[in-house]
Amino acid sequence: MHFARCLLSRSSITTTPRHGIDQLWKGGYLDPYTPFSTKERLSKSGLSWPTFLLRRKSFDDLRSLYFACLKEKNLLLGERWASYQQGARVPQYGRLKKVRLTMKRILGVITRREIHQQCIQAKSILAAQEEKEKHETRLFQLKELQKDLLHKVKRMGATESLAKVGWQNDLCGIASEIEDLELKIAPLRKETLQLRTPNWRYERKYSDLPGRITWDKDYIPALRKNMRSKSKFY
Numbered sequence: 001m002h003f004a005r006c007l008l009s010r011s012s013i014t015t016t017p018r019h020g021i022d023q024l025w026k027g028g029y030l031d032p033y034t035p036f037s038t039k040e041r042l043s044k045s046g047l048s049w050p051t052f053l054l055r056r057k058s059f060d061d062l063r064s065l066y067f068a069c070l071k072e073k074n075l076l077l078g079e080r081w082a083s084y085q086q087g088a089r090v091p092q093y094g095r096l097k098k099v100r101l102t103m104k105r106i107l108g109v110i111t112r113r114e115i116h117q118q119c120i121q122a123k124s125i126l127a128a129q130e131e132k133e134k135h136e137t138r139l140f141q142l143k144e145l146q147k148d149l150l151h152k153v154k155r156m157g158a159t160e161s162l163a164k165v166g167w168q169n170d171l172c173g174i175a176s177e178i179e180d181l182e183l184k185i186a187p188l189r190k191e192t193l194q195l196r197t198p199n200w201r202y203e204r205k206y207s208d209l210p211g212r213i214t215w216d217k218d219y220i221p222a223l224r225k226n227m228r229s230k231s232k233f234y
Contacts, residue, residue, distance in 0.1 A: 051105050054105055079091065153167050
């Protein structure tokens with residue numbers, strides 16, 4: 001009775017299925033639930049994606065396509081290793097080469113876009129830097145003139161003269177112009193601050209590009225440590 005109760009209690013337990021892990025073999029030659037005719041139909045592929053078509057895609061489309069190619073590459077690597085264990089020829093051996101070429105071109109398109117955006121940003125920063133230098137030069141000249149006039153007014157003391165009144169009026173105009181220049185320079189300094197501090201988003205270890213950084217190195221020692229002869233896989 002106790003054993004039956006345990007079975008009943010275990011049968012009422014609901015488990016969540018593993019989502020996504022079956023995509024590593026579903027629809028491929030290693031899928032036991034797919035008919036062979038369907039496998040043959042799914043294994044037929046065309047050419048790899050050309051670069052001029054990838055340039056027309058948005059970043060989200062390229063990202064989705066990259067991860068679709070990544071899943072297909074994992075599926076093909078599993079099939080290749082299974083064929084190697086059985087001593088048989090890899091079915092549709094050219095697919096892996098096409099998938100890798102597509103992934104390489106996607107990374108190239110995204111990298112070129114990022115370089116283009118950085119060039120545009122660099123041009124805007126350079127223009128802001130030139131404008132900031134012009135305003136800062138004028139600000140330095142006004143501050144030097146302000147110090148000179150303050151020294152002259154201080155030397156006059158309590159005496160009243162037309163020159164002193166003119167210098168005081170000039171000081172008021174210089175102060176207002178300095179205030180305007182400070183308001184103009186503040187956003188320019190913030191914009192050109194990137195010239196002195198590196199942007200961590202563009203560093204290699206913080207890259208947000210899809211896939212691995214060393215995408216061209218698919219060597220897996222755990223899988224190939226038992227290989228005796230060197231074979232070329234596509």
